[in-house]
Structure formats: C-alpha cells, structure tokens
Amino acid sequence: MTPAPGAAPPVIFGLNAAAVASVVFVSVYALIITEKINRAILALLGAGLLILMGVLNQEAALKGVDFNTLGLLLGMMVIVGITGKSGVFQYVAIWSAKKVQARPVGILVMLSVVTAVFSALLDNVTTVLLVVPVTLLITDELKLKPYPYLVSEVLASNVGGTATLIGDPPNIMIGSAVGLSFNDFLIHLTPVVLVILPITLAVLVLIWRKELTATDKARQRVMRFNEREAITDPRLLKQALTVLALVLLGFILHHALRLQPATIAMFGAALLLLLDNLHRHGEEQSKNVHHAFAEAEWVTLFFFVGLFIMVYGLETSGVVHWLAEKLVAVTGGDFKTTAIAILWGSAILSAFLDNIPFVATMIPLIKSMAPTFGGEQALMPLWWSLALGACLGGNGTLIGASANLVVAGFAERAGHPIRFVPYLKSCFGLMLISIAISHVYIVVRYL
Amino acid sequence: MTVATILNPAPYTVNADDHLLEVVRITLEKRFRSLPVVDGEGRYRGMVSLHGILGLLLPTAATVDHGLADLAFVADTLDDLKEVLQGFVEHRVSDHMDPGVKPVHPETSIVEATLLMFRTGENLPVVDRSTGRLVGLISPWEVLGKLV
Known part of the structure; x- marks a missing residue:
C-alpha cells in the first residue's frame, strides 16, 4: 500500500499510515455497531485521532469533507421542517385516507404511497416523523393495531427514498461524489422503484389482510376528519410549496444551470426562511429562525463530517485502493459479477450496519476500479447497484x-x-425480494 | 422558613387501588386540581390530576413526544369522548397516576417549593424523608394565603 502524495504528514511514532487509518476506522465502526456511544461523537473522535496521529493534517481532512452532501441535507432539513409547520403532511395523509372511504386496506396502501412519494422528494426521517402520528391517530380511530401500517410506512419510505437523488443519504453521497444529476436518478432508479413498491405493498396486504378490518362506525369517525382544518398556516403553506417546487425544478435543471444541489437546497432554505420571517420582528424572528435551524438533525450532519474525514484517511493512505484491488480479484475482474456482488453485498450489510458509513467507504473503492473496468463512465452500473443495495437493504x-x-x-x-x-x-424476506427485482433490472438494463 | 410551617397537614388523599372514575368524580365534586396517591400504609406513590385525566381523552398520537401538534381536524363529539372515558371504567388510580411528581420535604425552603410549583404548575406532596409517608400538601393557596 503506497500513501497518496501530499496529504499525509509524518505519522506518530513512525507508524504505517494505512494501518493507523484502518485500526481507527474499524474501531469506530465496531463501536458504532454496539450503539453504546452516539455515532456522531465516535466519528468526530475518529477523525480527530487521524489528525492527531498524523495520518491527515487539518487541511487535508477538510478536503475530505463533502460539503455538497452536507449542504443538500441541511438545506432540505430546514425546508421540510418549516413546511411541516403548515400542516400539509397531515392534510395529505387525511385526504388520502378519506379517498379510500377509510377502508383499512386502502389506508395502508395510500399512506404507504404518500410516504414513498414524500420520501422520494424530501428527507426520509422527517417524512416518517410527520406521517406516523397521523397514522397512529387513524388506526386508533379504526381500533386497529398500528403495526402493519407503521412497518409498511418504514418500507415505503426506504423504497421511495431510493428513487431520487435527494430521497436517501446514500443517493445524495453517491450523486455528489460521482457528479450524477437528479435526472440521472429519475431515469435509472425510479423505474425499478415503481416495480418494487407495488409488489412490496401487495405482499404486505396479503400477509396482514385478515387483520385489516374495521367497523362502519369506526370508519365514519375517520370520514368525519376535516383535512382542511389540518392546515394551520395557509400563508406558510403557499410559501413552502412554492419554494419546494422551485427547489425541485432547480434539482431537475441543476446540470444546465451549472449549480450543485447543495446550492439549490441552501438557497431554497434561505428563501423560505426569509418568507417565513418577513412579518416577524425582533425576538420573535430570532426565536423562529433559531427553531428552524434547531429542527435540523445536527447529529447526522456531524456524523457525516467525521465519517468523510475518516474515509479520506483510508483513501489517502492507500487502504481503499488496496481493498478495491482485492474486491476485483475476488470477483475475478468480471464486471457483471462485481456489479451483482456490490448489489447483494450492500443490501445484506446495509440491513445490519449503518448504510451511511458503508456507502462512504464504497464510493472511493468503486471509483478506484475505473482503470480496471475501462474508465469512469463504464462504472455507472456499479453506482446503481450500490444505490439500490444500500437504500433497499435498509x-x-x-x-x-x-x-x-x-x-x-x-x-x-x-x-x-x-x-x-x-x-x-x-x-x-421482503428486502430480499426487492433486491432480487433490482438484480434482474441491473442485468437486463446494464449488463 | 420551611415547608413544614405552612403545609396543609391533612390533605385529601386517594388510594392507588381506588377506581379511577370514582376519583374523577370526587375531584370534580370537590374542585381539586390534583390529589396525592398513597398506599395502604400512607406512603406516597404519585399524583393523580385532572390534567392527566384530560390526557386520557386524547389520542396517544397527540400526547406522545413529537406527536401531532394539533387536532383541529378531528370532529369527535362529546358522546365520542364519553365513550373514550367509559373505556377506563375498570382502571385503577395506579394505572394512571404520575409517579414522576417529585415530593418536597418538611425541611424544604418555601422559596424552593414555590419555584417547583411555578415550574410544574402542580400542587406538591410533602413527604417524610425517612419513612416515605405523606405528611401534607403544599399548594399556591398555602403560600399566598400567608402573604395576603
């Protein structure tokens, strides 16, 4: 393993940079799995250790941080947080439940579809945080166990998030690192998601169909919900939907506009903050802005910062290149086998491990396979395999x-x-079905 | 000056095994906001309050942390709420009391007790440190009654 030039200062006690970076990374990863200590603390400690021990200096460490991913995540978190205050998510959830006459099976399907669509266009976690309380209320009124509904929404949020650049953090990371556009994800991942989602829902309905029954009286209670009353701030709703539409348009056109997704998301967040605070003064404005920023998931963002630095340590010390060579050797240098191994391997590992550090490690690893497989453009099926495996594996x-x-x-x-x-x-089993569908899709379309 | 000097030494108490709805009736009849709950030996177990009972009428989706911010879209009637309350007819006080209301002690300062009442908005049980027995109750009436 030969360290890449430039980044690494002398390592403490003359230790091997690759060995230090590997030990720190594996130790942090192991501690993350135990869930004893918050993952953001661990990632930042690991990053700090790499700098203190001389694997990276501060300048090199910051070079490893993907600010496009961070900006995109933060911008979308702020936008969704402010939008959520308008009550639009509750409105859509109630409207969709009433559209199916409050029939339990229909509600399961509709709420899952709503979750999938929101997750594709917004942030997964925020989406489920806003849809799940309404789901609990509806199942409470229908005197049904919420379990099938909640599980179905979990699955739908991850499947829906797979469809777009901004739907799930692995996609944001892959898109940012490889320079893939919003439209690339729409063209390459949305079609397979449109197959996986209905199949997943059909299986769930089959499994739980006997439990999904409610009395007419209970259904009437749901039908009496007035979804218009869920809109708590019509002015904010109009502003938020306008900004969201502009941001989505920006994502679709970002290549033509020569703008990075983070710029679009952060500008959208700033614009929505401005609109939401124009009529507020003094302390009220300060409190409102403070609240909007506090809604962002800072633990996730700081986790990303630490993680990017640790992975950069692996990259500059030559570990990633070495791992890529090993992976290619294991797959016999066969492109098809490599793509399928990445798909299934990512899925199984992402089911048990956090998919964010996994994808962060895989990105430079796949990038360094470019010379073996004929250049960066030839790697595209590997990126789609990674995205499908990591997102659906969750x-x-x-x-x-x-x-x-x-x-x-x-x-x-x-x-x-x-x-x-x-x-x-x-x-x-449902996850395996979705990966099997993805397997067929990858083989038929790309290999 | 300590809580011991102004506490109500004989507050109305309920037993952890009492029926919840009976306690609701007493609470309404005597216009209490909250009552201390004791076991058979007079040891403090928690507080049962009208605030907590109001919470029982509401869907969990709204009362849980990070739950629904409002329920303006729910059109349940008084009859629906009555039906919900009747669902608790077999429940005991111990099922719904709040054991998290921390008691003060006879030697607690009045200013500290006033601060706790201000922060929690609740009457405070006064408990003997060594035996755990309820020895009284302190409410805004006890404090303000000595001042005005």
Whole structure:
C-alpha cells in the first residue's frame, strides 16, 4: 500500500499510515455497531485521532469533507421542517385516507404511497416523523393495531427514498461524489422503484389482510376528519410549496444551470426562511429562525463530517485502493459479477450496519476500479447497484436505516413497540425480494 | 422558613387501588386540581390530576413526544369522548397516576417549593424523608394565603 502524495504528514511514532487509518476506522465502526456511544461523537473522535496521529493534517481532512452532501441535507432539513409547520403532511395523509372511504386496506396502501412519494422528494426521517402520528391517530380511530401500517410506512419510505437523488443519504453521497444529476436518478432508479413498491405493498396486504378490518362506525369517525382544518398556516403553506417546487425544478435543471444541489437546497432554505420571517420582528424572528435551524438533525450532519474525514484517511493512505484491488480479484475482474456482488453485498450489510458509513467507504473503492473496468463512465452500473443495495437493504432489519429507528422510537413511546425479531421475520424476506427485482433490472438494463 | 410551617397537614388523599372514575368524580365534586396517591400504609406513590385525566381523552398520537401538534381536524363529539372515558371504567388510580411528581420535604425552603410549583404548575406532596409517608400538601393557596 503506497500513501497518496501530499496529504499525509509524518505519522506518530513512525507508524504505517494505512494501518493507523484502518485500526481507527474499524474501531469506530465496531463501536458504532454496539450503539453504546452516539455515532456522531465516535466519528468526530475518529477523525480527530487521524489528525492527531498524523495520518491527515487539518487541511487535508477538510478536503475530505463533502460539503455538497452536507449542504443538500441541511438545506432540505430546514425546508421540510418549516413546511411541516403548515400542516400539509397531515392534510395529505387525511385526504388520502378519506379517498379510500377509510377502508383499512386502502389506508395502508395510500399512506404507504404518500410516504414513498414524500420520501422520494424530501428527507426520509422527517417524512416518517410527520406521517406516523397521523397514522397512529387513524388506526386508533379504526381500533386497529398500528403495526402493519407503521412497518409498511418504514418500507415505503426506504423504497421511495431510493428513487431520487435527494430521497436517501446514500443517493445524495453517491450523486455528489460521482457528479450524477437528479435526472440521472429519475431515469435509472425510479423505474425499478415503481416495480418494487407495488409488489412490496401487495405482499404486505396479503400477509396482514385478515387483520385489516374495521367497523362502519369506526370508519365514519375517520370520514368525519376535516383535512382542511389540518392546515394551520395557509400563508406558510403557499410559501413552502412554492419554494419546494422551485427547489425541485432547480434539482431537475441543476446540470444546465451549472449549480450543485447543495446550492439549490441552501438557497431554497434561505428563501423560505426569509418568507417565513418577513412579518416577524425582533425576538420573535430570532426565536423562529433559531427553531428552524434547531429542527435540523445536527447529529447526522456531524456524523457525516467525521465519517468523510475518516474515509479520506483510508483513501489517502492507500487502504481503499488496496481493498478495491482485492474486491476485483475476488470477483475475478468480471464486471457483471462485481456489479451483482456490490448489489447483494450492500443490501445484506446495509440491513445490519449503518448504510451511511458503508456507502462512504464504497464510493472511493468503486471509483478506484475505473482503470480496471475501462474508465469512469463504464462504472455507472456499479453506482446503481450500490444505490439500490444500500437504500433497499435498509429495509431488512429494524436498525437498517434511520427512518426505521425513528418509527420504532415513536411507536415505543406511543405504547406500540416494534421489536427487532418480528420485524426481521416480516421484512427481511421482503428486502430480499426487492433486491432480487433490482438484480434482474441491473442485468437486463446494464449488463 | 420551611415547608413544614405552612403545609396543609391533612390533605385529601386517594388510594392507588381506588377506581379511577370514582376519583374523577370526587375531584370534580370537590374542585381539586390534583390529589396525592398513597398506599395502604400512607406512603406516597404519585399524583393523580385532572390534567392527566384530560390526557386520557386524547389520542396517544397527540400526547406522545413529537406527536401531532394539533387536532383541529378531528370532529369527535362529546358522546365520542364519553365513550373514550367509559373505556377506563375498570382502571385503577395506579394505572394512571404520575409517579414522576417529585415530593418536597418538611425541611424544604418555601422559596424552593414555590419555584417547583411555578415550574410544574402542580400542587406538591410533602413527604417524610425517612419513612416515605405523606405528611401534607403544599399548594399556591398555602403560600399566598400567608402573604395576603
């Protein structure tokens, strides 16, 4: 392993940079898995250690941070947080439940579709945080167990998030690192998601159909909901929807506009903040802005910062290049085998591990395969394999994705806990089905 | 000056095994806001309050942390709420009391007790440190009654 030139100062005690970077990375990863210490603390500690031990200097470490990913995430978090205050998510959820005459099966399908669409266009975690409370209310009124609905929304949020550049953090990271556009994801991932989602929902309905019944009286209670009353701030709603539409248009046109997605998201956030605060003065404005920024998931953002630095340490010390060579050797240098191995490997690992550090590690690894497989353009199927595996794999277990944990936490607080093993039994097979569909899609379309 | 000098030494109490709806009736009849709950030996167990009972009428989706911010779109009638309350007919006080209301002690300063009442908006049980027995209750009436 030969360290890349330029980045690494002398390593403490003359240790091998690659060995230090690997030990720090594996230790942090192991500690993240134990869930004893918050992952942002661990990632920042790991990043700090790499600098203190001389694997990277501060300048090099900052070079490893993908500010496009951070900006896109932060901008969308602020936009969605402000939009959520208008009540639009509750409006859509109630409207969709009434559209199917409050029939339990129809509600399961509609709320899942709503979750998938919101997750594709917004942030997964925020989407489920806004849809799940309404779901609990509806199931409460229908005197139904919320479990099938909550699980279905978890699955839908991860499947929906797979469809677009901004839907799931792995896609944001891949898109940013490789320079893929919003339209690239629409063209290459949305079609397979449109197949996976209905199949997933059909299987869920088949599994739980006997439990999905409600009395006419209970259904009437839901039908009496007045969704218009859910809109708490019509002016904010108009402003937020306008900004969201502009931001989405910006994403679609960002290549033509020569703008990075982070610029579009951050500018959209700033614009919405301005509109939401124009009529406020003094302390009220300060409080409102403070609240909007506080809504962002800073733990996730700082986790990303630490992680990017650690992965950059692996990259500059030559570990990633070495791993890529090994992976190519294992797959016999066969492109098709490599693509399929990435798809299934990402899915299985992402089901049990956090898919964000996994994808952060895989990105430079796949990039360094370019010379073997005929250049960067030839790697495209590998990126789609990684995105599908990492995003859909998150559905396999309760700890596979952030949205899963958020829903589980909410359900627990509301007295309807979702346990690891029952979830695994219901959903791991469904995840495998979605990966099998992706396998066929990748082979037929690209290999 | 300490809580011991102004506490109500004989507050109305309820037993953890009492029926919840009976306690609701008493609370309404005597215009209490909250009542201390004790066990058979007079040891403090928690507080049962009208605020907590109001929470029982609401869907969990709204009362849980990060739940629904408002329920303006729900059109449930008084009869619907009555039906919800009847669902608790077999429940005991112990099922719905708040054991998290921290008591003060006879030797607690009045200013500290006033601060706690201000922060929680609740009457405070006064408990003997060594036995855990309820020895009284302190409310805004006890404090302000000594001043005005």
